[in-house]
Amino acid sequence: SQLAEENSWALSVHEGESVTVNCSYKTSITALQWYRQKSGKGPAQLILIRSNEREKRNGRLRATLDTSSQSSSLSITATRCEDTAVYFCATDAVYQGGRALIFGTGTTVSVSP
Amino acid sequence: NAGVIQTPRHKVTGKGQEATLWCEPISGHSAVFWYRQTIVQGLEFLTYFRNQAPIDDSGMPKERFSAQMPNQSHSTLKIQSTQPQDSAVYLCASSSDNYAEQFFGPGTRLTVL
Numbered sequence: 738s739q740l741a742e743e744n745s746w747a748l749s750v751h752e753g754e755s756v757t758v759n760c761s762y763k764t765s766i767t768a769l770q771w772y773r774q775k776s777g778k779g780p781a782q783l784i785l786i787r788s789n790e791r792e793k794r795n796g797r798l799r800a801t802l803d804t805s806s807q808s809s810s811l812s813i814t815a816t817r818c819e820d821t822a823v824y825f826c827a828t829d830a831v832y833q834g835g836r837a838l839i840f841g842t843g844t845t846v847s848v849s850p
Numbered sequence: 851n852a853g854v855i856q857t858p859r860h861k862v863t864g865k866g867q868e869a870t871l872w873c874e875p876i877s878g879h880s881a882v883f884w885y886r887q888t889i890v891q892g893l894e895f896l897t898y899f900r901n902q903a904p905i906d907d908s909g910m911p912k913e914r915f916s917a918q919m920p921n922q923s924h925s926t927l928k929i930q931s932t933q934p935q936d937s938a939v940y941l942c943a944s945s946s947d948n949y950a951e952q953f954f955g956p957g958t959r960l961t962v963l
Contacts, residue, residue, distance in 0.1 A: 770951070779854070779941050779954025780893070825893065837883055837906070838952060840893035 747845040750816055757812045758844045760826030770838065771800055771811045772825045780825060780840075784811070816848045854955035856942050862961045863932045871927045871958045875944030882925045883952060884917055885941040893941070899925060932962045 750756045762769065768787045772780035784800040786793040786809065793800045799812045813820055823845050827838040855874040863869050875882045884896040897907040899919040907917065914932075919925040929936055939959050943952040 777956065779943070779956050781954065782951040785951060837895040837898050837909075838885075839895065840885075842892045 745844050746842075747847065749847045749849065752816055752818060752848055752850055754816055755812060755814045756816055756820075756846055756848075757810050758824045758826075758846065760809045760811070760841055762807050762809070762826070762828050762841075764828060764839075766804075766828045768829055769800075769802055769809050770827045770829075771798075771809075772827055772840070773822045774825065774843070775822045783824075813846070816846075818848050818850060820846060821848045822846060854942055854944055854953055856940075856955035856958050858958060859956065860959045860961070862963065864963050865933060866931050869929045869932050869936075869960055869962075871929075871940050871942075871960070873925045873927070873942030873955060874923060875925065875942070876953055877923075879944035879946050879953070881945045881947060881952075882919060883943040883945075884925070884927050885943065887939040887941055887957070888937075896927070896940075929960075932960075934962045936960060937962045 748756055766788055768785055770785045771783045773783050774780040783798055784793050784795050786800045786802045788804055791802060797814045802809045809826055823843040825843045826841045854876055857872045861869055880901050882899045885893050886896055887893045895909040897910050897917045898905045902919045902922055914930045917927045927940060937960055939957040941954050941957045943954045945952045
């Protein structure tokens with residue numbers, strides 16, 4: 738079963754609108770990361786939010802974390818066509834003292850002109 | 851900084867052949883991760899090295915997959931006797947330590963005919 742998953746497969750918005758991607762996870766975490774993957778590229782980190790943080794911002798991006806409900810959201814304001822991508826949440830998983838990332842299934846965000 | 855380099859970008863093999871995928875992490879990064887991405891399974895963790903030592907390979911199919919990191923400048927993922935179900939994009943990532951942002955390469959798309 739997925740340890741992290743986004744709640745929507747796909748979202749479509751027009752340029753300038755806002756969009757929010759939601760994520761739920763099933764384990765205790767030290768941090769949750771949001772990644773974006775554009776076509777033909779590897780994922781790129783957008784925001785890392787630690788378990789003792791409730792909100793984190795990065796330009797037009799805002800991530801929230803609610804550890805009581807084990808959920809997170811990523812909001813993008815004033816969307817642009819170049820925001821079109823798959824958005825993943827990822828939680829850290831401790832493997833024998835190391836840390837790998839457990840990715841959600843991803844939400845495709847399409848921004849049209 | 852060229853980022854994480856993966857070669858080849860595309861590889862086509864026949865069923866039963868061997869495939870070797872290469873990854874050059876960002877200079878100075880101590881952790882190297884391998885992931886596999888498919889439409890059905892999404893992004894799956896395979897294995898992880900820290901300071902060239904294998905930390906965990908719990909995500910690796912045991913029988914035909916192996917990974918090595920002979921020096922700090924490259925890691926290889928070898929798949930013996932490739933099967934059609936091995937077709938996927940294989941992603942390599944590196945980070946400066948266990949808890950930091952992971953930087954992903956563009957991936958190698960493996961197609962097994």
